[in-house]
Amino acid sequence: MDFGFTLSPSSAVNLDTVDHARYDRLVQLAPDALTCIGCGSCSATCTAAPWSGMSVRKVILCLQRGRDEEVDAMLSRCMLCGKCTMVCPRGINTRHLILTLCRLDRKGEVVR
Amino acid sequence: MVNRTPVIAVIGAGIAGLEAARQLKDLGYKPVLIEKAPVVGGHVAEWNRLFPDLSPAADLVQSLSKGAGSVKTYTDTEIASMGRLKDGYSLILGNGETLLCDAVLFATGFHLFDASKKEEYGYGIYDRVITNRDLEQWFNNRHDPRVANPKAVGFVHCVGSRDVKAGNTQCSKVCCITAIKQAIEIKEEFPEAEVYCFYMDLRLFGKKYEDFYIKAQRDYGIHFIRGRVSEVGEAIDGRVVVKAEDTLNGKPIKVTLDLLVLMAGIVCNPDAQHYAREIGVAVDEDGFLRSRDNVSSIVESSRPGVFYAGACTGAKTIPETLAEARSAALTIHQYFNKRK
Numbered sequence: 120m121d122f123g124f125t126l127s128p129s130s131a132v133n134l135d136t137v138d139h140a141r142y143d144r145l146v147q148l149a150p151d152a153l154t155c156i157g158c159g160s161c162s163a164t165c166t167a168a169p170w171s172g173m174s175v176r177k178v179i180l181c182l183q184r185g186r187d188e189e190v191d192a193m194l195s196r197c198m199l200c201g202k203c204t205m206v207c208p209r210g211i212n213t214r215h216l217i218l219t220l221c222r223l224d225r226k227g228e229v230v231r
Numbered sequence: 232m233v234n235r236t237p238v239i240a241v242i243g244a245g246i247a248g249l250e251a252a253r254q255l256k257d258l259g260y261k262p263v264l265i266e267k268a269p270v271v272g273g274h275v276a277e278w279n280r281l282f283p284d285l286s287p288a289a290d291l292v293q294s295l296s297k298g299a300g301s302v303k304t305y306t307d308t309e310i311a312s313m314g315r316l317k318d319g320y321s322l323i324l325g326n327g328e329t330l331l332c333d334a335v336l337f338a339t340g341f342h343l344f345d346a347s348k349k350e351e352y353g354y355g356i357y358d359r360v361i362t363n364r365d366l367e368q369w370f371n372n373r374h375d376p377r378v379a380n381p382k383a384v385g386f387v388h389c390v391g392s393r394d395v396k397a398g399n400t401q402c403s404k405v406c407c408i409t410a411i412k413q414a415i416e417i418k419e420e421f422p423e424a425e426v427y428c429f430y431m432d433l434r435l436f437g438k439k440y441e442d443f444y445i446k447a448q449r450d451y452g453i454h455f456i457r458g459r460v461s462e463v464g465e466a467i468d469g470r471v472v473v474k475a476e477d478t479l480n481g482k483p484i485k486v487t488l489d490l491l492v493l494m495a496g497i498v499c500n501p502d503a504q505h506y507a508r509e510i511g512v513a514v515d516e517d518g519f520l521r522s523r524d525n526v527s528s529i530v531e532s533s534r535p536g537v538f539y540a541g542a543c544t545g546a547k548t549i550p551e552t553l554a555e556a557r558s559a560a561l562t563i564h565q566y567f568n569k570r571k
Contacts, residue, residue: 156393156431156432157478158431158458158459158478159457159458159459159461159475159476159477159478160458160459160460160461160475160476161461161476162476162478162481162483163458163459163460163461163462163474163475163476163483163484164461164462164474165483168476168483169483174476174481176476176478177481206351206461206462207396208389208393208394208395208396208397208431208459209395210395210396
């Protein structure tokens with residue numbers, strides 16, 4: 120039946136249905152991802168962030184919220200310069216984290 | 232135990248040492264204060280006003296040193312070495328004297344983190360970057376021309392705290408509330424100035440702290456930005472450009488400031504570690520002295536006759552430090568009662 124309008128999809132994160140497989144595999148391979156406090160130093164210092172939207176902080180958060188499309192878009196814009204690794208107060212090897220993540224598909228399988 | 236008044240060496244005459252010495256004296260013991268600085272009062276003596284009531288720091292130091300007035304006090308005196316005896320400890324002082332004592336109380340406090348180690352924040356490189364201690368000195372003597380009539384001021388929380396690379400993983404506890412206090416004081420001095428606080432988490436746990444925070448937001452219009460400053464640069468006119476991520480908005484943020492205040496945190500005192508090792512007292516991984524139990528006996532070491540008060544076991548506020556000093560005095564009292 121056509122009511123003449125459509126509903127926008129909900130933007131809410133439903134933790135009941137979020138698939139953590141990729142995040143779980145990431146923290147197996149790069150366990151320091153677990154220590155992120157979301158301070159934003161990585162994004163603030165990122166050379167590419169103001170134009171590309173790259174943010175390691177958001178990558179780690181989006182993974183936990185099942186936002187894989189946003190994760191993949193951000194990862195594709197990283198130049199791997201490693202500046203974020205230098206500023207992280209928790210000493211996370213963000214460059215290794217990004218490279219590890221690039222090798223995983225959305226189910227957490229190592230494909231590259 | 233021999234029939235004489237037990238002697239307790241109190242190492243450090245900051246607020247913890249002064250208060251503990253007074254209590255020990257009142258309990259009938261013979262405390263001896265040893266202070267390496269020329270004056271007593273420690274870090275608090277360098278501060279101007281104290282959170283959350285903006286009471287003068289000098290009043291507190293004065294009343295504490297008056298309380299410990301009749302206690303034998305060595306100032307300007309280092310400890311050359313410490314050793315264990317059968318029933319006590321011996322301290323060789325820098326002036327050549329030897330002090331034999333029945334118990335030792337560490338009131339060795341903390342060191343303020345050296346902000347120049349965080350090179351990306353530019354302390355010691357850029358003129359307009361100062362520390363919390365520099366600002367307190369300005370409140371005390373008004374000499375520093377860099378604080379003259381700023382239009383925009385920033386405070387960076389957690390400098391050298393919660394920072395693996397700075398070698399200090401602990402939260403310094405007092406910087407959040409100190410930043411709010413100093414931000415309010417800056418607004419009182421310069422009502423036209425825009426004031427920004429860059430924080431990772433605001434930890435306002437103490438009595439009246441949350442009220443102080445609301446006051447900063449509501450009455451003084453201080454801006455709180457949730458993002459850790461990643462780097463600071465200098466503009467061509469000598470002002471400083473601060474970069475952070477506004478993490479609540481998810482966007483990079485930058486602002487040009489006339490003055491940037493780094494909230495240097497509380498780190499362990501290496502002297503305390505040195506003395507502790509000499510007499511076989513354990514040091515925690517973070518460099519602070521190890522308590523016998525972190526819940527039930529924070530003021531006791533695992534070694535008989537060695538006790539702690541204040542920030543030698545970790546960052547503390549002033550009321551916590553004073554409470555610990557009193558607690559340590561009572562614990563020492565119990566220790567001697569059991570030995571009778």
